[in-house]
Amino acid sequence: MNAATLTMDGLTTPENDARFARASRTRTVAIVSDDEDAQLMLAYARGEMRAFETLYSRHRGALYRYLTRQARDGEIANDLFQEVWSRVIANRARYEPRAKFRTFLFTLAHNCFIDHCRRTKARPFGMGVDDADAADLLPAAEESQPDAVMVREEASCRYRAALASLPAEQRDVYLLHEESDLSLEDIARVTGVGAETAKSRLRYAVNKLKAALSVAEA
Amino acid sequence: MTGSDDEFEDFLKRRKPVFRSPDDLFEPPAELDRVVLRQAREAIETGRPVRVFRNPRWATPVALAATLVLGFTLLFYAGLPQTHAPVPEVTVQNVAEEIPMEAAPAVAANNQRAESSASDAVVVDLKAPMTARREPSASAAPSPSAAPSDARASTRSAARETDVATASADAAVEVPTWRRDAKTWLAEIERLRNAGDTARADAELAEYKRQQRAYAGAPDR
Numbered sequence: 408m409n410a411a412t413l414t415m416d417g418l419t420t421p422e423n424d425a426r427f428a429r430a431s432r433t434r435t436v437a438i439v440s441d442d443e444d445a446q447l448m449l450a451y452a453r454g455e456m457r458a459f460e461t462l463y464s465r466h467r468g469a470l471y472r473y474l475t476r477q478a479r480d481g482e483i484a485n486d487l488f489q490e491v492w493s494r495v496i497a498n499r500a501r502y503e504p505r506a507k508f509r510t511f512l513f514t515l516a517h518n519c520f521i522d523h524c525r526r527t528k529a530r531p532f533g534m535g536v537d538d539a540d541a542a543d544l545l546p547a548a549e550e551s552q553p554d555a556v557m558v559r560e561e562a563s564c565r566y567r568a569a570l571a572s573l574p575a576e577q578r579d580v581y582l583l584h585e586e587s588d589l590s591l592e593d594i595a596r597v598t599g600v601g602a603e604t605a606k607s608r609l610r611y612a613v614n615k616l617k618a619a620l621s622v623a624e625a
Numbered sequence: 626m627t628g629s630d631d632e633f634e635d636f637l638k639r640r641k642p643v644f645r646s647p648d649d650l651f652e653p654p655a656e657l658d659r660v661v662l663r664q665a666r667e668a669i670e671t672g673r674p675v676r677v678f679r680n681p682r683w684a685t686p687v688a689l690a691a692t693l694v695l696g697f698t699l700l701f702y703a704g705l706p707q708t709h710a711p712v713p714e715v716t717v718q719n720v721a722e723e724i725p726m727e728a729a730p731a732v733a734a735n736n737q738r739a740e741s742s743a744s745d746a747v748v749v750d751l752k753a754p755m756t757a758r759r760e761p762s763a764s765a766a767p768s769p770s771a772a773p774s775d776a777r778a779s780t781r782s783a784a785r786e787t788d789v790a791t792a793s794a795d796a797a798v799e800v801p802t803w804r805r806d807a808k809t810w811l812a813e814i815e816r817l818r819n820a821g822d823t824a825r826a827d828a829e830l831a832e833y834k835r836q837q838r839a840y841a842g843a844p845d846r
Contacts (some may be wrong), residue, residue, distance in 0.1 A: 411744045451669070464659075471653040485657055492661045556659045584637075591637065610633055 444508035473586040569619035577612035
């Protein structure tokens, strides 16, 4: 898919602005017509509420987990989650299926998070939050069964702590891969970097997670 | 490293999960779902366009200005003083219409007298001296042997006869026979004066002069 396939609101990073400025000049557009989610979005734009409900049910969990693990704060994640869907709803008339809907959605989410960091003057990447504190900020599992739950809860806690210990850029790429089900090329497009850079970041993230969890288990 | 590379490739291709456990698949709270779905529903419900005719921006001020101008114009003309109605013209037709029906037989009678007086004039002319006798009617052509002055005089007298007959018909008044001819009229005036009836002679002379003045002002025929 060409680079000039995304025209979406909420792209506020300088890298994305420059990239999409180049894209608008080249105007090579590929319409993704076989994406079912894109068709649902178009149907919602025509006024079909059921299409949106289907779309929402498909992507609500992944988006929420991505934002939660990015923001590492439940309240902030809720606000960002609502803001992302608000932008989706507001731009329904202008939506064009030039890329997968999931790519569109997570690009919005990525930029909403960056905008939030700019507003709060927080560094979006490399916050350096303590692992233990980061683990506490994440929501716990909803199931409540005695011992098994405790075991699983411990594992989740370790995972979240390891995730929080990653550098922000690597965490971002890793979460997009884990939650959005996007290809490496799409992840690169969302984060505004090259495919090889995205792949490298992801590799580093995986290796660090493995190391952190191995240490934790030990 | 090849093992880790293979593992990473599997991770990339999502063939093998690496770290995440099912417990990590937490979902957003139900309240958040309701908020988002309500927002989506309200967006499409309010977003449906209502076809409303939109006036151009300039339409309202122009309409207001036109209304004000029209209103002031009506008030202005309504406040002007009423002008008098023009006096209708007095026309012959109007006067003719005012003739009562009772005068119609008299008019007919006068018309007959006018016609007969023309023949009387002929009778009178036959008795008059030859030089003043011939007084042909207005329609007849003057005799080429008659003098031009006599012809003109006869033409004028014939016209006067017609006018006198018409005036008599309109006025519905019985005209003495000597008045139908200027000479006979003057002769009658002389006779009255000689008879000592000076007042009546003066009255006839005044009437004669009045009618002569009226004819003098009439256009030539």
